[in-house]
Structure formats: structure tokens, C-alpha cells
Amino acid sequence: MAERIETDVVVVGAGLAGLTAACRLTGEGRDVVVMEARDRVGGRTLNHTFADGTVVEVGGQWIGPTQRRMERLVGELGLETFPTYNTGEHLLQFGSNRARYRGTIPPINPLVIADMAQAQARFDRMATRVPVEAPWTAPHAEAWDTQTFETWIRRNAVTPKARELFRLYSAAVFAAEPGDFSLLHALFYTHSGGGVDMLAGTHGGAQQDRIVGGSQLVAMRLAEQLGDRVHRSTPVRRIEQRGDRVFVLGEAELVVARRAIVAIPPTLAARIVYDPPLPGFRDQLLQRLPAGSVIKCNVVYDTPFWREDGLTGQATRDRGPVKITFDNSPPSGTPGILLAFLEGEEARKLSRVPGDQRRAAVLSSLVDLFGARARTAVDYVELDWSAEEWTRGCYGAHFPTGAWTQYGRALREPVGRIHWAGAELATVWAGYMDGAVQSGERAAAEVLDSDREAAATRGAGAGTATGS
Ligand SMILES: Cc1cc2nc3c(=O)[nH]c(=O)nc-3n(C[C@H](O)[C@H](O)[C@H](O)COP(=O)(O)OP(=O)(O)OC[C@H]3O[C@@H](n4cnc5c(N)ncnc54)[C@H](O)[C@@H]3O)c2cc1C
Numbered sequence: 001m002a003e004r005i006e007t008d009v010v011v012v013g014a015g016l017a018g019l020t021a022a023c024r025l026t027g028e029g030r031d032v033v034v035m036e037a038r039d040r041v042g043g044r045t046l047n048h049t050f051a052d053g054t055v056v057e058v059g060g061q062w063i064g065p066t067q068r069r070m071e072r073l074v075g076e077l078g079l080e081t082f083p084t085y086n087t088g089e090h091l092l093q094f095g096s097n098r099a100r101y102r103g104t105i106p107p108i109n110p111l112v113i114a115d116m117a118q119a120q121a122r123f124d125r126m127a128t129r130v131p132v133e134a135p136w137t138a139p140h141a142e143a144w145d146t147q148t149f150e151t152w153i154r155r156n157a158v159t160p161k162a163r164e165l166f167r168l169y170s171a172a173v174f175a176a177e178p179g180d181f182s183l184l185h186a187l188f189y190t191h192s193g194g195g196v197d198m199l200a201g202t203h204g205g206a207q208q209d210r211i212v213g214g215s216q217l218v219a220m221r222l223a224e225q226l227g228d229r230v231h232r233s234t235p236v237r238r239i240e241q242r243g244d245r246v247f248v249l250g251e252a253e254l255v256v257a258r259r260a261i262v263a264i265p266p267t268l269a270a271r272i273v274y275d276p277p278l279p280g281f282r283d284q285l286l287q288r289l290p291a292g293s294v295i296k297c298n299v300v301y302d303t304p305f306w307r308e309d310g311l312t313g314q315a316t317r318d319r320g321p322v323k324i325t326f327d328n329s330p331p332s333g334t335p336g337i338l339l340a341f342l343e344g345e346e347a348r349k350l351s352r353v354p355g356d357q358r359r360a361a362v363l364s365s366l367v368d369l370f371g372a373r374a375r376t377a378v379d380y381v382e383l384d385w386s387a388e389e390w391t392r393g394c395y396g397a398h399f400p401t402g403a404w405t406q407y408g409r410a411l412r413e414p415v416g417r418i419h420w421a422g423a424e425l426a427t428v429w430a431g432y433m434d435g436a437v438q439s440g441e442r443a444a445a446e447v448l449d450s451d452r453e454a455a456a457t458r459g460a461g462a463g464t465a466t467g468s
Contacts, residue, residue, distance in 0.1 A: 002254040007033045009447055010248045010257040012236045012272075015043025016433055017421040018263030019222040019230075020073075020440030021447075026226065028448055033255050034226060035248060037235035037390045041223040044394055044423075045433065047214035048298070048381045054330050055214040056298045056337055058383040060395070060433050061328075063215075064201075064208040066194055067434035069441070070218075074211060077221040081209040085327035086202050088310045091369055093317035094161060098369070100311070104197070108161060115162040120196050122156060127191040132427040135188040136405045145405040149178035149186040164318045171343040172324050173199050175292030175395050180344075185399035192430040202314060202326075206432070212331060215433065235390070239418065240275045246417045259450065261443045263421035266397045267291055268390065274418075282415055285407035288400060289424065291393025293347035293386050297322075297340040297362050300379035304329050304336030306370050313338055315369045320346040322365035335378070338366060351384050358382070396431035397424045412442070419443045 009025050011018045014036035022032045040046075046059040062084065063070045074081060089100040092108070099107045106113075130138040138144065153166045170178040174189070193199045199206050211217060223230045234250040239260060241247075246260045262269055270286035277283070304327060306313050313327025321342050328339035340362050342350050350358045359380055366374035385394035399408075412425050421443035426435025 002249065002252055005033060005253055005255045007031045007255060007257045009033075009259045009261065010035060010246065010255040011261045011263060012239075012248065013037075013043065013263040013422070014041040014219065014223060014230055014232070015263060015422070016045065016219055016222075016436035017423060017425075017440040017443070018043075018261065019219055019226065020437045021261045021263060021421055021444040022226055022229065023222055024441060024444035025447060026229070028444075030447075030451075032226070032229050033257070034230045035234045035236050035250050035253075035255060036230060036232050039233045041230060041232070042216040042219035044385070044391055044396075045216045045219055046383070047216040050300060050335075050379055050381070052335070054300075054335060054337070056328055056330075056339075056381065057210075057214050057216065058296050058298065058381060059216070059385070061210055061215045062207045063211070063433065064198070064206040065204060066198070067206075067429055067432065069437040070434045073218060073437060077218060079217055079221070080212045082212055082331045083209055084202050084207055085304070085307070085329060085333075086312050086314070088307065088312045090312050091315035091317075093315065093319070093369060094164070095318070104201070109159075112159045112161040115157055115159045116165055119153075119157040119162060119166070123152075123187070124190070124195050127187040127195065130184065130187045130191050132188065132192045132430075134408070135184055136408045138184065138187070141184060141405050144187060145182045145184035145403075146401055147183050148401060149181055149183050152183045152186070153178055161318075168316055168318070168323060169196065169200055171346075172341070174398055175294040175343045175347070175393075176398050177344045180290075180292075180400065181398035182401040182404065184404050188399075188404065189430055192426065192428055192435070193432065202312075207326065218433070236272060238273045238275065241416045241418070244417075259417050259419060259447045261419045261421055261440075261447065263440060263443065265291060265391060265393075265422060266424055267392050269420070269422075274415075278415055279410075281407065282410045282413070285403070285410045288403040288407060289397040290400070291386070291391070291397050292395055293344055293351070294394045295342040295347045295350060295358070295382055295384040297342065297359075297380065297382040298328055299338045299340060299362065299366060299374075299377045301336040301338070301373070301376060302334075302378060304333055305373045306338070307333070307336070309370075311370070317365075317369065319368075320365070321350055321361050322346075322369075325366070325369065338370070338374070340366060347384070347386070351386060355382075414446060419446050
């Protein structure tokens with residue numbers, strides 16, 4: 001029989017959202033239990049340590065300007081950042097043409113540059129018109145939510161190469177194909193992060209900085225503060241609401257609380273059994289929020305040989321399987337590590353082939369970009385996030401056509417005593433670590449507000465209520 005534990009608030013999920021919420025609540029004197037399915041904390045952030053002690057992330061890693069919550073947290077937790085390697089020239093490969101360039105404007109046909117510039121300016125302008133708290137209230141919400149991002153790209157970028165650059169934006173930022181999600185979602189997400197250049201950029205953008213020792217340290221340090229309140233290897237299967245209590249059932253324990261915060265990806269929130277069942281509106285929202293597809297590969301070399309060639313290690317190309325790379329070496333620069341992303345369709349295709357074939361395909365892309373030395377890898381680590389039982393796809397969920405306008409209102413609405421958190425529920429930097437933290441803070445504030453309201457009701461009701 002499951003052990004019964006009583007607490008004030010139970011948090012489901014020890015990713016950045018759940019841990020932030022739990023720390024906020026304990027800071028306000030609440031008793032909290034965090035139930036985490038995995039035997040580790042950090043969720044979509046995960047460090048990997050190679051035999052020589054070098055740490056890389058196989059999940060979320062970068063932070064950038066305007067990500068104030070992560071910046072503050074990193075400082076408070078005594079962690080340090082270092083800049084993503086960005087010295088030298090980037091590579092852009094279209095077909096068999098490989099060009100080197102500095103800055104943000106690649107050396108391609110000026111017509112393509114002009115086409116891309118006009119389309120991006122229009123897209124960024126439209127994005128600023130989407131209210132991040134309520135995208136369904138945007139001026140053309142319905143028109144923007146009934147077409148896919150791909151439809152918009154075809155109508156608004158004239159040249160094939162400019163279209164391809166938008167598709168690369170989709171892969172790099174959403175880990176999904178532009179036909180998978182609505183234009184309204186593309187605009188919302190872009191606005192929530194501050195524009196295309198901010199989301200896609202390295203220096204001055206979302207890929208600007210890394211955390212010394214790996215980003216999972218943030219979650220690990222938060223969990224240290226919570227101590228034995230974090231119950232690992234405790235997947236939640238069922239949540240019941242009865243009277244003024246919520247009963248959250250893990251495999252070996254039943255946690256009874258006044259409130260619950262469910263801080264897990266939408267796809268997994270839909271797999272918990274709720275009693276009473278979730279309202280149809282909420283369940284239908286969850287049915288509509290699939291996760292993106294990404295396999296993140298770190299390829300290790302004795303030295304970062306591309307630096308000797310004057311290259312940053314940042315490459316973009318229209319051919320798969322690897323279309324985006326970064327230099328992911330540690331601050332010391334040794335060993336050299338190339339980060340290669342398989343995203344969207346490429347991740348879907350390669351998730352179905354044996355690991356050694358996938359690794360060979362990744363190396364072959366790197367040889368195309370960086371030459372024969374890219375074949376001399378000494379180590380390799382990859383993670384297919386769609387295969388992860390407790391994530392099921394990354395970087396996060398995307399909204400297909402109709403989801404925002406028809407169901408968006410349900411996204412953050414509590415259901416009785418259940419509150420919702422997770423990077424997908426953020427208004428600023430949605431889908432990012434910073435957004436996860438924002439969502440945890442908001443969910444904790446909701447719980448504290450409901451406590452205050454209950455206390456006020458008790459006061460007005462002359463002591464007749466039994467608790468909140
Ligand atoms: C490859 C990759 C690269 C990324 N790159 C970046 C980046 O560079 N910068 C950035 O800001 N963001 C990046 N992200 C996104 C970022 O990592 C996430 O947005 C963020 O970590 C999500 O935090 P979360 O707490 O909302 O969710 P999660 O991290 O998913 O946490 C949810 C937790 O709930 C647990 N759980 C799930 N189901 C249950 C259940 N039924 N019972 C109990 N526990 C459960 C999970 O095990 C997990 O620990 C990346 C993500 C990936 C995968």
C-alpha cells in the first residue's frame with residue numbers, strides 16, 4: 001500500500017518550473033513535496049560528463065540577454081556563465097556552395113538578402129502585435145491561426161533560399177517543421193522571446209552564454225535547497241480532487257495536499273488520470289499540444305580544429321541531416337566539441353535508424369562542413385528527446401492551427417485545486433529555461449493568492465471554514 005504523506009502543496013515535476021515553484025512556496029513558509037518521475041532533477045536540462053571530466057549539456061543550455069530570471073537565478077545560486085565561442089567566421093552551405101562570413105549577413109545573392117530582410121521585417125512587425133498573455137486577442141488572430149507558418153513563408157518570401165532560411169529558423173527555434181504549427185504560434189513565440197534576431201542570435205541573442213559546469217546545475221542547486229522534499233523516482237499516475245484536498249498518487253506514495261502544481265510538458269500532463277476528469281476544454285487543449293523533435297549530438301575532438309581555420313564552429317545549411325552546428329567546447333577550449341542538431345523532420349527520420357548509422361550520418365554532415373578532420377571524433381554523446389519517457393519531445397510543445405484561438409484560454413487556468421506550470425505556459429521566453437522559471441513563479445503566486453483568499457473567507461465566515 002502507498003505511504004500517505006500530508007503537505008500544503010504538492011508539485012509534480014522537478015524541472016526548472018516545478019523546482020522554482022517549490023522554492024518560492026517553501027520561502028513563504030509552505031510545506032511542499034515535489035514528486036519527480038526520474039531518478040534525477042532538471043527535466044529537459046541534463047549534463048553529460050565525459051571520461052576526462054568535461055561537461056556538456058544534452059538538453060537546454062544557453063541563456064541570453066533579457067532572460068532576467070535565469071540570469072538572476074544563476075547569480076543567486078553562485079554559478080557563472082561564459083560566452084559561446086563566437087570568434088571568426090560562420091559557415092553557410094546551400095547545396096554544394098559553402099560560404100564563410102562574419103556577423104549576421106551571409107554572402108549570398110543580394111536579391112535573397114533583400115527578400116529575407118523584407119519578409120523578416122514584416123514577420124517581426126506582426127509578432128509585436130500578438131499579446132503574449134492572450135495571443136487569441138491579436139488583431140488578425142483567426143486569420144493567423146488558420147494558416148501554418150509554412151503557408152506564410154510561401155506567400156511572403158519570394159526566393160527559394162529566403163524560404164529555406166525561414167525553414168531553418170523553424171527547425172532551430174521550434175525543432176519542428178513550419179507546416180506543423182500555426183502562424184499565430186510562430187508569431188507568439190517569436191514575440192515572447194523578443195524577435196527573430198534575438199531568438200536566432202549568438203552574441204546579443206538566445207545562444208549568447210553558457211553556464212560553467214552545465215545548465216543542469218541550476219536545477220541541482222534548487223533541489224539541494226529543497227532537500228528531502230524532492231521525491232525522485234516517483235512518477236505521478238493519478239490526481240484526485242475531493243473536497244478541500246487533492247490526492248496525488250505516485251507508485252509508492254500518496255501525497256495529500258491543499259493544492260497541486262503540475263509542472264510537466266503538456267503531452268505528459270494529458271497522460272495522468274484525473275478524477276474528476278479534466279474539463280473537456282482543458283483536455284482538448286492538451287490533445288493539441290505535440291512536442292517538437294530533436295536529437296542533440298555533441299561530437300568530441302582532441303582540439304577545436306575549426307578554430308585554427310578561423311571558424312566559429314557555427315554553421316547553417318539547407319541539407320540534412322545536420323543543419324545547425326555550434327562550438328560547444330568547455331571554457332578552456334579543450335577538448336574541442338562540435339554540437340550538431342538533428343531537428344524536426346531530420347530527427348524524426350534518424351530516430352528510426354540504429355545509433356551507429358545515426359552517428360555516421362552526423363559525422364558525414366560535419367565532414368561536409370568542416371572537412372576531413374571532422375571524421376576524427378574521439379567521443380560522442382547524443383540524446384533523442386522524443387524517446388525519453390518523461391519528456392517525449394523537445395524543445396517544447398507547439399500549437400498547430402486553431403489551438404491558440406480555440407483553446408488558448410485554458411492554458412494557465414487552474415482546474416479546481418490543480419495549477420499548471422512549465423516552459424510552454426510562459427508569456428516571456430516561452431519554451432525556454434527562463435520561461436519555465438517564470439511559469440513556476442506564476443503558479444506559486446496563484447497558490448499563495450488562493451491561500452490569502454481562503455484566509456479572508458475564513459475571517460469573514462467567523463471561523464466556519466476548515467482550511468483552504
Ligand atoms: C535539446 C534541448 C535543447 C534546449 N535548448 C535550450 C536552450 O539552449 N536554452 C533554453 O533556455 N532552453 C532550451 N531548451 C528548453 C528548456 O530546456 C526547457 O524549456 C526547460 O528546461 C523546461 O523546464 P520545465 O520545468 O518546464 O519542464 P521539464 O524540464 O520537462 O520538467 C518536467 C519534469 O517533470 C517530470 N515528469 C514528467 N512527467 C511526470 C509525472 N507524471 N510524474 C512526475 N514527474 C514527471 C520530468 O521527469 C521532468 O523532470 C532545450 C531543450 C532541449 C531538450
